[in-house]
Amino acid sequence: MFKLPLPICIGAAFLVYRVLRFWQQLAFHGYLKGYRPLLDPHSLPGNAIPANWWHMGFMWPWLQRKTAHFHHTYDLTTLVPLLMGKSMYVVASVDLARQIWRNEVKTHLLKPSDFTTEGVWGSSIASANGDDWKRHRRVVAPAFSPNMLVRAVEESALVYKSMKPDLQSDAVITNMHALLLRFTLVMICRCGFGMDVDWKQGAANDGIAVFDRALSVASATLIHRLIFPKWLYKLPVRSLRKIDQCWETVLALIASLAAGRQAESSTLKELGDDEINDLFTKLVSCTDEAARYSLTPAEVTGDMMSLLFAGNETTGSALMSTLVFLGLHPEEQQTAFEEIMRVVPSADDMTLRDVSNLKYLLACMHEAHRLVPATINLPRDVPEDFVLRSMLPIERNIVIRKGSRVMIDVMAVCHNPHDFPNPESYNPARWMPDVKDDVIMFGAGPRACVGRRFAQVEAVAFLAHFLRDWRVETVLLDGETRFAALERVLEGASMFGTAFGVGEVPIKILPR
Numbered sequence: 001m002f003k004l005p006l007p008i009c010i011g012a013a014f015l016v017y018r019v020l021r022f023w024q025q026l027a028f029h030g031y032l033k034g035y036r037p038l039l040d041p042h043s044l045p046g047n048a049i050p051a052n053w054w055h056m057g058f059m060w061p062w063l064q065r066k067t068a069h070f071h072h073t074y075d076l077t078t079l080v081p082l083l084m085g086k087s088m089y090v091v092a093s094v095d096l097a098r099q100i101w102r103n104e105v106k107t108h109l110l111k112p113s114d115f116t117t118e119g120v121w122g123s124s125i126a127s128a129n130g131d132d133w134k135r136h137r138r139v140v141a142p143a144f145s146p147n148m149l150v151r152a153v154e155e156s157a158l159v160y161k162s163m164k165p166d167l168q169s170d171a172v173i174t175n176m177h178a179l180l181l182r183f184t185l186v187m188i189c190r191c192g193f194g195m196d197v198d199w200k201q202g203a204a205n206d207g208i209a210v211f212d213r214a215l216s217v218a219s220a221t222l223i224h225r226l227i228f229p230k231w232l233y234k235l236p237v238r239s240l241r242k243i244d245q246c247w248e249t250v251l252a253l254i255a256s257l258a259a260g261r262q263a264e265s266s267t268l269k270e271l272g273d274d275e276i277n278d279l280f281t282k283l284v285s286c287t288d289e290a291a292r293y294s295l296t297p298a299e300v301t302g303d304m305m306s307l308l309f310a311g312n313e314t315t316g317s318a319l320m321s322t323l324v325f326l327g328l329h330p331e332e333q334q335t336a337f338e339e340i341m342r343v344v345p346s347a348d349d350m351t352l353r354d355v356s357n358l359k360y361l362l363a364c365m366h367e368a369h370r371l372v373p374a375t376i377n378l379p380r381d382v383p384e385d386f387v388l389r390s391m392l393p394i395e396r397n398i399v400i401r402k403g404s405r406v407m408i409d410v411m412a413v414c415h416n417p418h419d420f421p422n423p424e425s426y427n428p429a430r431w432m433p434d435v436k437d438d439v440i441m442f443g444a445g446p447r448a449c450v451g452r453r454f455a456q457v458e459a460v461a462f463l464a465h466f467l468r469d470w471r472v473e474t475v476l477l478d479g480e481t482r483f484a485a486l487e488r489v490l491e492g493a494s495m496f497g498t499a500f501g502v503g504e505v506p507i508k509i510l511p512r
C-alpha cells in the first residue's frame with residue numbers, strides 16, 4: 001500500500017486543522033469583512049518578521065493608516081489569521097472607541113496579558129484587571145494631584161534651564177529626541193518620585209545615580225523583555241543573559257528604594273511630619289496593613305516601573321513630533337509663539353494657570369500627536385457578549401462575542417477622515433476653541449491614561465519655555481519642499497522603545 005512520509009501527514013493534518021479553525025473563527029466573528037493574514041501580526045513571529053507582501057507586520061496599523069479598513073468605509077472589521085495567532089475585532093472610529101470605553105466596566109473588559117508588562121514586572125496599574133486594578137488605581141490616581149501639577153510647572157523650568165547648555169543655536173541638532181526623553185525621565189523622577197535626578201547622568205555610586213543608570217539600561221532593553229519569553233533568557237547566549245542580569249538588578253534596586261522610602265516615611269510620620277506625599281511615598285505607604293487600599297511590595301515595584309515607563313517615552317515622543325511639525329509649519333509656530341508671549345509675559349513666573357491657558361500650544365501638541373500617536377493600538381479581551389452600534393458601511397448592531405478580543409486601532413481612528421477631515425494635514429485649529437476632553441491618544445473611560453494631565457502640563461510648560469527662546473526649523477534636504485519633508489518624516493516614523501514616534505529628526509533652532 002502507498003504510504004505518505006510522517007512529516008507530510010503531520011503537515012496535512014495541521015493544514016486541515018487550520019482551515020477548519022479559520023472557518024470556525026470567521027463564523028464566530030459573524031463573517032464580518034476584514035483582514036485575513038497568514039500570521040497574527042501581534043504574535044511573537046508576527047512581531048519579528050518585517051512587513052512584506054505576505055505579512056502585515058506588527059506596524060500594520062501605521063503602514064495602512066490612509067487606506068485602512070477598506071479606505072475607511074468600515075468602522076468595524078475583523079482580523080482572522082490563516083495559519084497562526086489570535087483573531088480579533090478591530091475598531092476604527094472615534095464613536096466605536098467611545099462605545100468600548102463606555103462598556104469597559106459594565107462588561108468587565110480585560111487587558112490581555114500578552115499586551116501588557118505583567119510578564120516583565122508583575123501586576124501593576126497598567127496590567128491588572130478587575131478588583132486588583134481598582135486597588136492600584138485608587139492609590140495611584142489621587143497622587144496625580146494639583147500639587148504634583150504645580151511641581152511639574154516649577155520643575156520644567158529648572159530642567160529646561162539645565163538642558164539649555166546642550167542646545168546649540170544655528171547648528172543642526174540631531175539628538176533632540178534623546179534630550180526630550182531625558183527631560184521626561186528627569187521630570188517623572190523629580191515630580192512623581194521625589195528623587196533629585198540631575199540633568200547630567202552622574203557617575204557616582206549613590207542610590208539616585210545608580211538608579212538613574214540602571215533605568216537607562218532597562219529603557220534600552222524593555223522591548224526585548226516584552227517580546228521574548230522568560231525561558232529564552234536561560235539559554236547560554238551571552239547577550240540574553242546580560243539583559244536578564246540588568247533587569248534583575250533594576251527590579252531589585254527599585255524594591256530596595258521602595259523599602260528605604262517606606263522606612264523614611266514611617267520615621268517622618270512618627271515625628272508627626274507626613275508632608276512628603278509624592279506619588280512614590282503614597283505608593284509605599286500602601287504596603288502598611290492599616291492602609292485603606294493595600295498593595296504588596298511587589299505591586300509597588302510594578303506600579304513604579306509602569307509609571308516610569310508609561311510616562312517617559314510616550315511624552316518624549318509626543319514632544320518630538322510637536323517640535324518637528326511646528327518646524328515644518330512656521331505659521332502655526334508663530335501663532336503658538338504669540339499666544340505664549342500674551343499668556344506668559346515672564347517665563348520666570350509661569351504658573352499652572354498660565355499653562356492651562358496655553359490652549360493653542362496644547363492644540364499644536366495634540367495635532368502632532370494625532371498624526372503620529374505614541375500608542376498603536378488598545379486591545380481588550382471580552383468576558384461577556386456586548387453590542388456595538390456600527391455606522392459604516394451601514395447602521396447596524398454587531399454582537400461582540402464572549403471570548404473574543406477587540407482592538408482599538410488608534411492609528412486608523414486618528415487618521416479617519418470621517419472623524420478628522422483632511423486627516424493627513426497638520427491643523428491644530430481642529431482642536432480649538434477648547435481642546436476636547438476625550439482625546440483619543442490618551443484613551444478614555446475608567447482606564448484612561450492616569451498621567452494624562454501631568455503629561456500635558458509638563459509638555460506644554462516645556463514647549464512654552466523652549467519656543468519663547470527659539471524659533472524651530474525642521475531641516476529640509478536639498479531642494480525638498482516642506483510638504484515632501486512632512487512625507488519623509490512620516491515615512492520614518494517607527495517604534496522607539498515602547499512608544500511610536502518620529503524619532504531623531506534633525507532640527508535647527510534660532511534665537512528669538
Ligand code: HEM
Pocket residue numbers: 111125126127137188192306307308310311312314315318374375378379440441442443444446447448449450451452454455
Ligand atoms: C503623551 C503621553 C502619554 C500618552 C500618549 C499616554 C497614553 C496612554 C493610553 C492610550 C493609555 C490607555 C491604555 C489602554 O487603554 O489600554 C494610558 C494608560 C496609562 N498611562 Fe499614559 N500616556 C501618556 C503619559 C503618561 C504619563 C506621564 C504617565 C505617568 C507618569 C502615564 C501613566 C499611565 C498609566 C499608569 C496607565 C494605565 C492606567 C490604567 O490602566 O488604569 N501615562 N496611557
